[in-house]
Amino acid sequence: MTNATIKNWAEDDRPREKMMLKGAEALSNAELLAILINNGTRDQSAVDVCKSLLNKVDNDLNRLGRLSIKELLKLKIKGIGEAKAISIAAALELGIRRDAAEKKRDTITHSRDVAAFLKAKLQYKKHEVFAVLFLNQANKIMHYEVLSEGGITGTVADPRIILKKALSHDAVNIILCHNHPSGSFKPSRADRDLTAKIKDAAAMLDMTVLDHIIVSEDGHYSFADEGIL
Template sequence: MPNSSIKNWAVDDRPREKLLLKGYHALSNAELLAILINNGTKDKSAVDVAKALLISVSNDLQKLGKLSVKEILKLKVKGIGEAKAITIAAALELGQRRDVAEKKLDIVIRSRDIAEYLKAQLQYKKHEVFAVVYLNRANKIKHSEIVSEGGMAGTVADPRIIVRKALENDATSIILCHNHPSGSLKPSRTDEELTRRINEAAAYFDIKVLDHIIVSEYGYYSFADEGLL
């Protein structure tokens, strides 16, 4: 059987040449992955291997983007060894970092803007994390960080730590955020109670909680927009 390396394909079937001629928008997800994979197996082309990989994650690129190298290998897709799994994982991570960089902002004007930025940062986390954005009087972001990490079911954020960090950064307002790995955007009673406790603790120091945003791969939920703050 002829070598299945991309360089031996007909010009019209080569993803690299197609990208150069028509642009990356003209390529399917499988063709883009095939460029990373470079060559297939004795029986399958690189595109076929890419299609098999996509099928193993239900054709969900976001799901693929959450996988580590070891998890990609556990899918046992013929033609995907450690080197190719590393290449794929690195490329997807770069895409996620680009998304974060594009949505980065210095001043918060609308909840939607900060929600999109936080969503880009946290939506691919496989466990729940709690992040806080610290702002000055002009709503300029002075600092942001993950203050707590938990498991698949939840995380616990300490109001004292959040308020202390706000004082350390001379913040006059804060935005709370956590992700839901399950994909659900509905706040739990625990989410509502934690928001209330942090709001009360911050108020003692004249620090305003502007919003609490829940993010997942499916979007975001704003406590402020829903009238819960």
């Protein structure tokens, strides 16, 4: 297939043909999104519609990935209705899950192992999310679960729920984790107090809190690495 052949295709179909000819890496972000939405409007091609979408988020895919379906629709991009917004959101979520899967380690040996996984899972959240990794004696991950989701001002984690979950998964070690949507990954006084509270409660059941990791788009903070656990 040649470039001349591509020109004979309808404009909305050209990104697909370009991908077949040159591979996905040869396509722009707008062209890749155009394949997802399938067609444009009477006045604009699918690529033009997607360029308008990207302009709304300053061509920032991370910012686009944080938008919910409702928020995508609120951008009021002509040519993107509910069905196309769902397709875009689903594709971006697959990207997030793929990133997290690539960074997941079955056995934790260092804070950076779990931080990369947690950052992939939580960095796009616009509100604080508190999650826990439950591990066995060999530090193999038995279970990962989000236990609470709060507003912009914060989230609350109940030590009783955490320990009950740990017992149900036969965990002996725990790693606490949450995100800071603000971008700063330094722990607050409340973060420190909550960590100490959960650590003391876990010790009573012969469980160990190995770390509390805070992630943001800018990096991560490990209580264990900083010697404050």
